[in-house]
Amino acid sequence: MRVLGVRRLPYTTRDRLKGLTGRLRFSILTKSYLHVGSGRESLDIGEDLLEAVRSCGSLEEIVDRIRRGELRVSGSECLTVVRYGGLVCVPGSSIKGLVRSRLELTVRPVDDYVEACLRVISQSGGRRAPASVMHARIWGDSLSLSRDQPCNPLSLGSYDLCPVCNIFGAPGVASRVFFGNACSNAETSFREFEKGMCLELIPPQTVFSGELMFLGLAPEELGLILIGMGARKDGGFNDVLLGRSKYRRLKSVDGKLLEFGRVVFSVNSISFRKYGGVNVREALRLPESCKEHNGYVECDSQAVGELVPTLVDLAVSKFKSFAETPNFSEALKRDELISGGGQR
Numbered sequence: 001m002r003v004l005g006v007r008r009l010p011y012t013t014r015d016r017l018k019g020l021t022g023r024l025r026f027s028i029l030t031k032s033y034l035h036v037g038s039g040r041e042s043l044d045i046g047e048d049l050l051e052a053v054r055s056c057g058s059l060e061e062i063v064d065r066i067r068r069g070e071l072r073v074s075g076s077e078c079l080t081v082v083r084y085g086g087l088v089c090v091p092g093s094s095i096k097g098l099v100r101s102r103l104e105l106t107v108r109p110v111d112d113y114v115e116a117c118l119r120v121i122s123q124s125g126g127r128r129a130p131a132s133v134m135h136a137r138i139w140g141d142s143l144s145l146s147r148d149q150p151c152n153p154l155s156l157g158s159y160d161l162c163p164v165c166n167i168f169g170a171p172g173v174a175s176r177v178f179f180g181n182a183c184s185n186a187e188t189s190f191r192e193f194e195k196g197m198c199l200e201l202i203p204p205q206t207v208f209s210g211e212l213m214f215l216g217l218a219p220e221e222l223g224l225i226l227i228g229m230g231a232r233k234d235g236g237f238n239d240v241l242l243g244r245s246k247y248r249r250l251k252s253v254d255g256k257l258l259e260f261g262r263v264v265f266s267v268n269s270i271s272f273r274k275y276g277g278v279n280v281r282e283a284l285r286l287p288e289s290c291k292e293h294n295g296y297v298e299c300d301s302q303a304v305g306e307l308v309p310t311l312v313d314l315a316v317s318k319f320k321s322f323a324e325t326p327n328f329s330e331a332l333k334r335d336e337l338i339s340g341g342g343q344r
């Protein structure tokens, strides 16, 4: 198979604050149920087991009696969501993974090159095992491309990076974008599904609030991050997929088929630090409504509505591999595949 080159350029040094530095506040709205796991299980332990633990002399004795069927763990195990400070959260690492993998998975070749290596998805022997059939069907155009190896300064000795690694980091090179956790005070519920699975669910219409910090970015790089979040040329955002079971609806024990993982980002404000050798107002053609305050230029949601299309335009004219990304919604693609070809 023809192997496409990965376009790499000398990496942007991290020790100078040249370019755009600031903070972007965003929201994530759930349009279906959502489960982003904590990796922990919540286990209801039955009274009989508690009584047995009190009466047994040793752990071995308890295990032995469970094996013989004399004791039962009568509670159900539920996979819980992530919580910080009492709030339900989507970890920043999950959001960063989503944004980066959307970019890696939507590149198109231009002149036998692509402008992203594949870092997020694990590789084994150069061949990836797709997480699911639906994953392969949604991202097939990009997965069918055979690309040169991922950027890795530590093993390859070259600090030339693809545009995505240059922003999000690679082994030995720090990221220039830092995603915080996005949190909400939503009420969750527990639900049991077929095959004995139990999940803690975040309901549709939940709004998570989060922010990201960026450091020394070129305007088109900030645009690329927005495209990764689903930004379109008109300034709106496409529905994207996040968390568990995003490729497969789950049937609950009461027979309902539930959709998971459909979310949409929106940007509430962007603040730029007034240093870095860039006249932000000119470079980004900032709307008049962006106000200077405490060493920042702050753009509220109305100004952001004008700014996002400018940044998206800058990104796709600079990084031509991503020309189609602003038009792509994996959530819509999933709907098409489910209605056209049945769910697998």
Ligand SMILES: [Zn+2]
Binding pocket: 116, 117, 118, 119, 150, 151, 161, 162, 163, 164, 165, 166, 170
């Ligand atoms: Zn790379």
